[in-house]
Amino acid sequence: MDIAFDRNHIWHPYTSTINPLTCYPVSRAEGVHIYLEDGTKLIDGMSSWWAAIHGYNHPALNEAVTSQLANMSHVMFGGITHEPAIELCKKLVAMTPPSLEKVFLCDSGSISVEVALKMALQYWHSKGESRAKFLTLRHGYHGDSFAAMSVTDPDNSMHKLYKGFLPEHIFADSPQCGFHDEWDENDIADFKDKLESNAKQIAAVILEPIVQGAGGMRIYHPTFLKRVRELCDEFGILLICDEIATGFGRTGKLFACEHAGIEPDILCLGKALTGGYMTMAATITSKHVADTVCGGEAGCFMHGPTFMGNPLASAVANASLQLLQDTPWQEKVLGIEAKLAELLPTLLETPHVKDVRWLGAIGVVETHSPVDVDTMQKHFINKGVWIRPFGRLVYIMPPYDMNSVQLQQLVEAIRSGLNDYFDNKG
Numbered sequence: 001m002d003i004a005f006d007r008n009h010i011w012h013p014y015t016s017t018i019n020p021l022t023c024y025p026v027s028r029a030e031g032v033h034i035y036l037e038d039g040t041k042l043i044d045g046m047s048s049w050w051a052a053i054h055g056y057n058h059p060a061l062n063e064a065v066t067s068q069l070a071n072m073s074h075v076m077f078g079g080i081t082h083e084p085a086i087e088l089c090k091k092l093v094a095m096t097p098p099s100l101e102k103v104f105l106c107d108s109g110s111i112s113v114e115v116a117l118k119m120a121l122q123y124w125h126s127k128g129e130s131r132a133k134f135l136t137l138r139h140g141y142h143g144d145s146f147a148a149m150s151v152t153d154p155d156n157s158m159h160k161l162y163k164g165f166l167p168e169h170i171f172a173d174s175p176q177c178g179f180h181d182e183w184d185e186n187d188i189a190d191f192k193d194k195l196e197s198n199a200k201q202i203a204a205v206i207l208e209p210i211v212q213g214a215g216g217m218r219i220y221h222p223t224f225l226k227r228v229r230e231l232c233d234e235f236g237i238l239l240i241c242d243e244i245a246t247g248f249g250r251t252g253k254l255f256a257c258e259h260a261g262i263e264p265d266i267l268c269l270g271k272a273l274t275g276g277y278m279t280m281a282a283t284i285t286s287k288h289v290a291d292t293v294c295g296g297e298a299g300c301f302m303h304g305p306t307f308m309g310n311p312l313a314s315a316v317a318n319a320s321l322q323l324l325q326d327t328p329w330q331e332k333v334l335g336i337e338a339k340l341a342e343l344l345p346t347l348l349e350t351p352h353v354k355d356v357r358w359l360g361a362i363g364v365v366e367t368h369s370p371v372d373v374d375t376m377q378k379h380f381i382n383k384g385v386w387i388r389p390f391g392r393l394v395y396i397m398p399p400y401d402m403n404s405v406q407l408q409q410l411v412e413a414i415r416s417g418l419n420d421y422f423d424n425k426g
């Protein structure tokens with residue numbers, strides 16, 4: 001592969017053109033493995049950013065794409081509908097919490113967040129109230145587009161850089177009680193305070209239920225989420241749950257909000273929706289919210305992407321959801337969780353590790369000091385695994401089919417990789 005061209009001309013996520021990070025040429029991927037061009041076989045600990053839950057090159061997903069391709073790869077969604085979209089939305093309505101029954105399909109996670117925020121704004125506009133604030137949590141991540149960025153942790157997303165351009169929303173302290181800790185009622189105090197004192201301006205609360213992903217890999221107590229729902233109900237504020245990372249079984253429940261037994265008013269889904277094959281996301285809401293939005297001045301919801309409901313993406317999403325239904329995903333995820341519970345605490349014996357935490361098929365190792373992603377990545381490649389750390393966080397969220405031997409290899413690679421890194425100072 002022409003790596004020199006790549007370095008000179010192609011932007012990768014969050015990279016510099018002046019000093020681009022190392023990029024590894026991948027020639028194929030199969031099951032839980034990624035193969036580099038030179039033949040190196042890596043165990044994949046990332047599921048390509050939470051997406052490839054069934055692993056790579058899956059026969060059923062391949063079949064869904066190729067057979068749909070023979071019919072049509074795309075038609076516009078304005079004034080046209082098709083079987084793959086109908087089948088997909090049927091499945092989504094059936095599997096998500098009962099109150100959610102109106103599905104808006106869109107391109108990517110960030111856009112599904114934009115859509116959710118716009119729904120909330122239009123909802124209040126229809127009700128004749130001007131509400132333009134969102135309440136969210138520190139350490140949250142909701143995407144890279146402007147509105148999504150405005151509700152993402154202000155430090156991580158460099159709010160100060162976009163000052164004057166990003167709308168200013170309200171950030172409450174992130175939960176401190178871990179998933180397995182004893183619940184402390186003080187944990188909700190700052191959120192409650194901010195909600196009460198801004199109640200008339202707040203259109204919606206937006207958060208990632210139970211697991212805050214890219215903003216810090218924090219796994220918090222279900223009672224926090226329960227309290228959020230109660231407070232939103234008390235003040236008539238909408239609750240948007242961003243399950244783009246947590247959705248489709250990752251936390252051991254089909255959706256993370258099930259850990260708290262709550263239903264959001266608006267749900268954002270993405271990432272694993274197509275089993276990691278294509279970009280697609282969905283925003284799902286209740287009849288009440290949808291009808292209120294459409295009963296307003298605009299008479300409709302003001303959004304409609306060009307590639308909305310793309311048939312190829314819909315077909316592969318259908319196949320991915322069907323696979324979830326037909327395979328014991330929960331058994332697999334809980335098996336991974338049990339193995340992580342056994343293996344991760346042993347990492348606390350190394351002097352470099354500050355904390356370990358896990359839930360479902362998510363394992364997080366927090367180091368005392370930040371690691372340089374480029375150097376750390378090299379160590380991991382040497383150990384035969386694909387893990388991409390950020391800051392002080394080395395985390396894994398493998399495809400659900402990862403067996404316990406492979407999981408052990410991942411965790412051992414983290415142990416020896418961190419030792420190599422810190423003992424040699426890079």
Ligand SMILES: *Cc1c(COP(=O)(O)O)cnc(C)c1O
Pocket residue numbers: 108109110111113141142143144208213214242243244245270271
């Ligand atoms: C990844 C992610 C997004 C953004 O999704 P994109 O597809 O990258 O736009 C939004 N919210 C959460 C919680 C995510 O993990």
